[in-house]
Amino acid sequence: MIDFEFDEEQQLIRETVTSFAAERVRPAAREADETATVAESLVDAAWELGLIQGSVPEAYGGYASQAPSAVTGALIAEGLAEGDLAIALHLLSPRLVVDPVLVLGTEQQKQDLLPAYLGERFVPGSAAVLEPHINFHFTRMRTTARRDGGGWVLDGDKCMVPLAKAAPWIVVYAADDSGALAAFVVPSGTPGLEIGEREKMLGLHALELYSIALRGCRVPDSARLPGDAAKLLRRARVAQSAMAVGVAKATLDYAIGYAKERDVFGVKVGQKQAIAFMLADMATETDAARLLNWEAAWNLDQGNEAAREVALAHRYCADMVMTVTDNGLQVLGGHGFIRDHPSEMWVRNGRGFATFEGIASI
C-alpha cells in the first residue's frame, strides 16, 4: 500500500544523521571549503555514528540486520548532504567499495574486502567512474578491460576520483571485451594505476578528487565483481540524487530564515510575493524530487532494474537542485554572493549534480 511514513529504524537513522549534520557538519562546512580539507576529528566523530558499519551484515563484521537498503541509504545521504556535500561525500566514501562488494561480490570477495572497512577507524573508499570527455554516460565507458590470460588489463583515463591517494582500493568501472560494464576492485599501488594531481573544481573544494590514468593496469580475475555493474551505478545515482535533495533543503531553510529577517520597503522580504512564491516553489520542488528519488530507491530495494525510474529521478534532482540553489542565493540578493553566507557554496556544489557520476554510493 502506498505509504510515505518511515519505519522505526529509518526514523532513528534520520534523526541521528540530521542532528549530526546540524551540530557537527554544517558548522564545519565553510572552513572545510576554504581550506580544502575535512577535519580529522569530524571524520572520527562521524565514524562513531556507525553509518557504514550499519549497512554491512553481521556475518562480515557490521551490524545490519538486512541487505543494504537504497531507501535507507538515501535518507543518510540526504541528511549528511544537508550539512555539507563535500563532507558528506568524504564521510560516506567507504561505501564506494562496501556497497559494490555487498551487492555484486562473491563470498570470497566479501570475506577479503569488507572487514578492512569495519575496524576502529574510518578507512576511505574510492571509485573511478567519470571520464574527462564530453558526452560521458556510464553505460558507454571509454575505459576498457581486456581479457588477458587469467586476468584483466585496464586502460583509460578517469577523473574526479574521490580520495584516490588515501584509499586502499579503488573500484574501477570499464567496458569489457563484450562492451558490458564491469567493476574491478583495484588495490592502490597496482602497477599501471597512476594517480595524478589533485583536481580543483567549481565546488566540492573540501573533497579530495584526483584524475587517474590506467596504463596497462593488470589485475587478477578475482578483482572483477561478477554481474551487471550498471546496477551499482544506478544505486550510486540514487545516493547522489538524495544528496541533491539535501543541498536543496539546506538552501531552502537558509533562505526562509533570511527572508523572515531582512527588511525591504517597510516589510520583511518574505512578505513580498515575488520572494514568497519563489520559496513556495523551492519547497514544492524539493519535496517532489525527494519523493521521485525515494520511489526509484524503493524500486531498487524490490530487486527491480529500475533503469527508467533512476534515470528520471536523477535528471529531475539534478535540474531541481540547480534551480533551487540559484533561487536560494537570489533571495539573499547581493549578500548571497558574499562568502559570509553559504548560499554561493550551495550554488557551486549544486551545479555539479548533472556532471557527477559514481562519486556517491548507497
Added chain:
Amino acid sequence: MDFSLSKAAQGRIAMARMAAESLMRPISRQYDEEEHTDPWDFFNTMWEASKANAEATSLGGKKSGDKKVSENTLLACMQIEELAWGDAGLYLSIPNPGLGGAAVQAVGTPEQKQRFLGSFYKGKPKWGAMAITEPHFGSDSKQVATTAVREGDEWVLNGTKIFCTAGHRALNESDGFVVVWATLDRSKGRAAIKSFIVPAGTPGVTVTRLEDKMGIRASDTVTITLDNARIPADNILGTAEIVEKGSTGSFGGVMATFDSTRPIVAASGIGVARAALEVLTQVLAEQGIAIRYEAGPSEQTVLEREVMNMEAQLQAARLLTWKACNMMDRGQRNSREASMAKAKAGTVVTRVTQKCVELAGALGYSRKMMLEKWMRDAKITDIYEGTQQINQLIIARSILGYSSGELN
C-alpha cells in the same frame, strides 16, 4: 515506506479504468462538441453503479476492513485519475454529491449528513454543487456579498453566484442541492461567512446563465441567482454564531474542505495529462521512436529528453498528490501538502498537454485527435479550487509561518 499498490487500489483503478474506456472515451468528443447537452445513458449507468456501491457499503459489505492505516483519500484520487483519463468533463458530470457533499461531510451535523447524504443515492440521478464565487470576486473568498437573513424558521438568501460547477444539473435536472456561501453580516468579514444547503426546487433560486468554456465542456458551469430564496433554519452548515477563527464551523473550518479536495483536483489533471502523454508515446512508437532512458547525452534526441522530462514531472506531481492523501488518511494536517500537489499538478498538466500538442505536430493540433481537447481540459486544474497563485500563497505562509494578514 511503500510504493506498491494495495489490492484495494488495484481493484479501484481497474474498475474506474473500465468505466473510462467503455463509457467515457467513446462519447468524449461528442460531448465536447455538443456543449450543454446531457449524456443521460452515461449518467444513468454511473448512477446505478454508485447506488449499488452505496447499498453494499451501508450493508457493511465493502468496508475497507480493520487495516491500521486507511487509504480512502488515496483510493479516491487513484479512481479519479482514471476517470479523468477517460474524460475530465464527463468525470465532473457524474451524478454525485460533489463539492457540496464534501462540505456537508466536513462540517455538517449528523442529522444534516443523514438528510442530504444518507439517502442521496435513492431514486433518479442527483447532483450536489458548491457556490462560493460571485461576479466581483473569486480568489478573495472573504468578499462574499450574498446575504443570509434569519426570518422565523427560515434563512432568506439574496445574491448572485457564478461559475458553479454542476449547478444546472443539481437544480434543474435533478432533486439535488447547492451549498451556497453567504454572509450574516458583511461588516464582520470572514467570521460571518456561512454555508447553506439550498435544495433544488427552492423558490427564488434560478439558473440564469450557462457558461461556454474552453474545455471540460461536458461539465456545466452556471450562474445562480438567489432572490429571497427561503430555506429551513437547520440548513445552515455549522453554527449561526459569528465565531472567531479556529473553531469548527468557522470560515477556516469550511476552508479545510479543500485539504481533501485539492489533491483530487490534482489527480483529475494528472489523468488528463497522462492520457495525452500516452497518446504521444504511441504516435512516436508508430514512427519507430522509442525512449532510451539510458542513452548517452548526445545520442538522446530532444524528443526523448522532452518525453522523459514530462514523465518525471507527471510522476512528481502524482507522488505529491499521493503524499497529501496519505497524510490525510493518517489524520495528519496536510494543507501545505495539498496545496503543493495542486500547484505542482496545475503547472505540470498544463505544460505537458501543451507540449504533447506541439510534439505531435499537425496531428496534435487537429481535432481528429484528442490531444488538443486534453490541452483545453487540463488548464482548469490550475484555476479552480485555488489558482496556482493562491496555492503558492498557502505554501509560502506555511513555510514562512505567516498569517494571511502578513502575506497576501
